Amino acid sequence: MSERPDPRVRRRRVVALFGSIIAVVLVYLTVVIAYGLSGDVDTAGSTGDAGPGDVILELTPTDVDAAGNRLSVRIEPTDLGSYSSDRITPDETLHLFVTNTDGPRTIEWAADEVAAPATTVLVTDGYVEQWPFDRYTTESVIVPVRVDADGEAVPISYQLSADGRVPGWAITARGDVVNTVDTADGPVDLIGVTFTATRAPSxxxxxxxxxxxxxxxxxxxxxxxxxxxxxxxxxxxxxxxxxxxxxxxxxxxxxxxxxxxxxxxxxxxxxxxxxxxxxxxxxxxxxxxxxxxxxxxxxxxxxxxxxxxxxx
Missing domain, CATH: 1.20.58 (Methane Monooxygenase Hydroxylase; Chain G, domain 1)
Structure with missing residues (x-):
């Protein structure tokens, strides 16, 4: 007749089994919750003081090319302020200067035409070999300007906002005033935006x-x-x-x-x-x-x- 197993051994086996099940469930829930909360763009810092006639630009990161060290950002003029009668069609030609880009640094919105969103590619610093703890940063100064009667480019007052979602990434956009330019319409703050992209916790x-x-x-x-x-x-x-x-x-x-x-x-x-x-x-x-x-x-x-x- 076989001996019955020691109750203490059976108890340890049951505890180990339930402990393993609970650990697997916790890991599963952690991955699912982290995936659900990841991808949104967080904003911080200054993006310009609000003004009734300011141009408002919305920045939306759309893709991160880790191997190529590139960050794609869509720039959309959501409100042209005092430079448009209907908020989306400029009354005069406006230009947008963007630094640290891989390609053209000037975006033009022609007069009497709807200002369409434009996508620009920013150059980033980072090392994909450090995956999954790789980190990419890029600094870009974004300035809308108009051309005066003398043919000079004059910065116009504006605000920046960042929003969007890039699956698999955690992106932070921080705005800072990098300089102030005196114009005939008053001082204009030039705003620089620093994007930081890291792998999402999920x-x-x-x-x-x-x-x-x-x-x-x-x-x-x-x-x-x-x-x-x-x-x-x-x-x-x-x-x-x-x-x-x-x-x-x-x-x-x-x-x-x-x-x-x-x-x-x-x-x-x-x-x-x-x-x-x-x-x-x-x-x-x-x-x-x-x-x-x-x-x-x-x-x-x-x-x-x-x-x-x-x-x-």
């Missing part, structure tokens, strides 16, 4: 979970291989296929990381390389055990051919 959590699962694979393979080597489990040749599948699944899993970090990122040196090394080591250990203790084959040379009966 992206970081996704990457960490996926990398953790990759680390588990060589641990399982090495555990099984050394168990067979020590003779505690019999050799199953089908395990060679299982280990090979783990090995070939590593690269697709690595390429599935959100944000597609380029080859040579820190995760390759700290995790992916050693995952592959662990899987290969487990394969070697299992082959050694198989060669040592596996069933020997019967060589064809060991079988003597039967003598054919002689015919008279």
């Amino acid at each position: 992206t970081i959590a996704f990457g960490i979970v996926l990398l953790t699962l990759m680390v588990v694979m060589p641990v399982l393979v090495l555990t099984a291989a050394f168990t067979v080597l020590r003779g505690k489990r019999k050799i199953e040749v089908t395990m060679l296929g299982w280990i090979g599948a783990m090995l070939f699944a590593t690269i697709p899993l690595r390429n599935f990381l959100p944000g597609s970090p380029p080859i040579g990122s820190w995760v390759d040196y700290l995790i992916v390389l050693w995952v592959i090394a662990g899987l290969v080591a487990g394969l070697v250990v299992f082959v050694v055990a198989w060669l040592r203790d596996g069933p020997a084959g019967v060589a064809a040379a060991d079988v003597e051919p039967s003598e054919s009966p002689s015919t008279d």
